[in-house]
Amino acid sequence: MIASGNDFADLVDALRDHTAAITSLVATLAPEVPDLVGTDHVARRLGVSRQWVGTMAERGDIPRDCIAPKVSAGGRIWKFHRDRIDAWLREREEG
Secondary structure (H helix, E strand, O other): OOOOHHHHHHHHHHHHHHHHHHHHHHHHHOOOOOOEEEHHHHHHHHOOOHHHHHHHHHHOOOOHHHEEOOEEOOEEOOEEEHHHHHHHHHHHHHO
8 A cells, every 4th residue: 555645744744743852752752952150060079169160260270271251240250161161170089
């Protein structure tokens, strides 16, 4: 039996619906990890306040290559490259 054009269109529509549902499920169960993280991420790992992380960044205690260039109009909003800051934090934990 050969499928008609309508059957094929219905199949394509069904596949699109299933693909959208699977994509939504994956996004919920395994969300993408952001490339940049804020002071809260670093503060939790170090067991300090977000303000202290900002002070550490200002003083140069956090390597400059970990810090992403991001400035807000009202002052500095610290953002960090996730892979670099996580590597630095691991080194501190192991060291």
